[in-house]
Amino acid sequence: MVNRKLVRFLSFRYIILASILIVLAGGLVLLPKYEKREGISPETLLSNVISPERYITTDELADRIINQDPSLLLIDVRDKNNFNKYSLPNAVNIPLKNILDVDSEPYLNQDQYDVILFSNDNLYSDQAWVLCNRKGYKNLHVLKGGINTWFSTIINPKQPTEDMPSNAFKQYAFRKAASMYFGVAYPKKVQKQAVITKNTNTVSVPKKIVPKKKKKKMPVEGGC
Template identity: 55%
Template sequence: MNKKNIAKILSFRYMLMATVLIILAGGLLLLPKHQKQEGITSETLLSHAISNERYISTDQISHKIINGDPSFILVDVRDEKSYQTYSLPNAINIPLPELFKDAHLEYINQDQFDVVFFSNDNFHADQAWLLCDRLGFKNLRVLQGGLNTWFTTIINPSIPSEDQPLEDFERYKTRKAASMYFGVTYPDQDIDNNLTVPKPTPKKIITVQKKKKRVAEGGC
């Protein structure tokens, strides 16, 4: 299968996924008020669902990980077996069906960090984002393209052709250095004097302060 066909398949899949999100969000508009959960309004959810602002690129996440940025939490929403096989550094595993367990809420419903959901592509991460956004949780992001895009851009970046612009070569240089940081070796890495490989940063210890529960109004 050539790259053009693969691109068409991926494009169709993401369009289908976007359609599902819009239908889900739009469907909430039709629910009776007593059936709606607490959180943002259905109209706001719909506007969020069709926006791309929730996405963060693999290059941005790579930069944050390498520089030890303490402002975010990576949440792998795949099953535990997939998480144990491969995941991003310092990511915590909260499988999608277990998203709202009490032990997990302190990570996804807090005000200290940005929460970045990811899965193999966008599909399950988008579902996690939609569910949490519906409840009014803040600072939610989705890794664009998921681990599939992570591998094709950061772990195994494509070498640009000679006719591509200079910025593509600079991007490739940055991605190659990042891939070496994440453990990829190259035959020429010992003689590539123009490539600066970042030094490993210590593992991030995530300590989240639980939100205080609101005191019920009224009483005797």
Template identity: 45%
Template sequence: MEARNTIRKRYYFVTGILFLLALGLLLLPHRKNVKELSPEDLLVSISTSDRFYSPENVARLIISGDPSIQLIDVRTAEEFAAYSLPKAINIPLANILDKDKKGNYVWQDVLNQDIKTNIIYSNGTVYANQAWMLISRMNFKNNYVLKGGLNAFFENIIKAKAPLASAPQSEIDLYSFRKAVAMYFGGGGSISTATTDAKSGDGTPVVKKKKEAKSGGGC
């Protein structure tokens, strides 16, 4: 009888522990596992230059109206409002990993996808690279960087220097392509400043779809 009572006591004890563990599981918040890129893989992808799109390539894609690319401007909302590439969306670097109330990444739908190719740009390459590294570490796919950023875009293309008359044909072709691009962006030597009216009041990023760049001239 004594032994039976001890066994009974143990059963009550185990039941109590099980119930507590069960209650714990019920109350614990759901944990989302984010599959981060391993440090080794991240290092490898940083050290290669696979992520870069040259300004010429980006210009070609913009002009051809390639629907598969998505330009992402990681500068601040003010800079974005002052000037941005056509159809770019603004995700400031500081907000790129923002989460909503449920703990999901706000920009995940844009930054992690298999349909479009994201090309990230800032004024130079540094901020765009930082943004690229942050989202690559989250294992988001299909993200690339505009090499040299907007500065290179303007230096190489809009303000393209004419090659010497003795330059090889390929260089002259490249120059004429750059001139054509510059015309498309309404430049031809000067930096155009498209104005946008929308400005976010509270500092939160706003997706702004830019108007198509207007072609110059008319009847």
């Protein structure tokens, strides 16, 4: 009963968040049009906000990290305190309030990496995605459910019941093995049962080197 109430609460929260994002994007459509405007058009932004394609699941992300996908760039948009307590491997901390800072642009405006934004849930990461998308940044994704879902699916996966389909057990086997990869200790019996399907090598993920973009020189204006 408690779980149902929690699911309803979280679903209601995400519906409210999605509604707010759509209203904000829609409001930009009604703003006066200027000849010089940075980023994409409000109409394109609204279309992007409605699309669910920006989300990446915890299973997809775990698989890419385990297989050492070199195209990943993880951005933790929570505050520094939360970041220091726990974050994903090799993530860069750019708090939501600093998303539009000049120093943040080389990390977020990428054409060589898939930028994965995440927070505790989707609240801050969705806001960060909207701000970056409005600027016209490419290859942006949001970790669906954030750190909370990461813990409930990858770090502490729930074992399926006997009446569930076979793919649920395959998913559980992957998640169990993934949790071991990310440092969760289990009894030896469980370790033998868990097998990572695509890559059995437990090697630490290499640090990312993010190319810094050179700042364009502004033309010198004449006059006093």
